[in-house]
Amino acid sequence: MGIIVSYQVISDENAITEIERNINIGIDIENILQQYCHSIKSFNSFVTWDPLYFLLFKISGNEIFIKLREGKRNEETNEYIQILQTDEIKNIYNELQKISIEILSNALNDEFFKSEISQQEGYNMESIYDIECMIIEFQELKNAVNTAFCTHSKIVQILMP
Numbered sequence: 001m002g003i004i005v006s007y008q009v010i011s012d013e014n015a016i017t018e019i020e021r022n023i024n025i026g027i028d029i030e031n032i033l034q035q036y037c038h039s040i041k042s043f044n045s046f047v048t049w050d051p052l053y054f055l056l057f058k059i060s061g062n063e064i065f066i067k068l069r070e071g072k073r074n075e076e077t078n079e080y081i082q083i084l085q086t087d088e089i090k091n092i093y094n095e096l097q098k099i100s101i102e103i104l105s106n107a108l109n110d111e112f113f114k115s116e117i118s119q120q121e122g123y124n125m126e127s128i129y130d131i132e133c134m135i136i137e138f139q140e141l142k143n144a145v146n147t148a149f150c151t152h153s154k155i156v157q158i159l160m161p
Contacts (some may be wrong), residue, residue: 004046009040011039016083059099059104089149096141104138108134
């Protein structure tokens with residue numbers, strides 16, 4: 001069990017407006033993204049459900065990482081989509097600067113964290129708890145946020161179960 005997460009860093013405000021206008025009406029967001037591909041940089045990864053966001057919340061104490069677990073469901077495509085604004089990106093950027101791979105690895109190897117992450121939301125995720133996958137996802141998240149922060153762009157996060 002897992003999902004694909006895609007972070008689309010978008011510098012064109014028209015693309016963001018188009019996505020916001022169509023996010024709830026069943027239009028395939030991928031078509032909009034293709035129309036504006038010249039102003040988009042994509043970061044994609046496979047994740048084992050969403051324990052990374054919960055772990056980042058536990059490490060940092062910042063609820064912005066809980067927001068990454070949310071999204072509006074597109075009934076047509078079964079994707080969960082949300083737009084991260086520049087102030088949210090700045091908040092995430094500042095938090096991610098404090099979290100190194102070493103800190104993340106130590107937390108991932110901590111049995112208490114592992115147990116807490118595996119049991120959150122009522123799921124028993126020990127069978128899909130994958131440290132390597134979460135480190136890769138962390139790096140992709142960090143790359144996307146760094147790019148968006150440095151280019152004053154927004155991020156469209158798409159979770160594809």
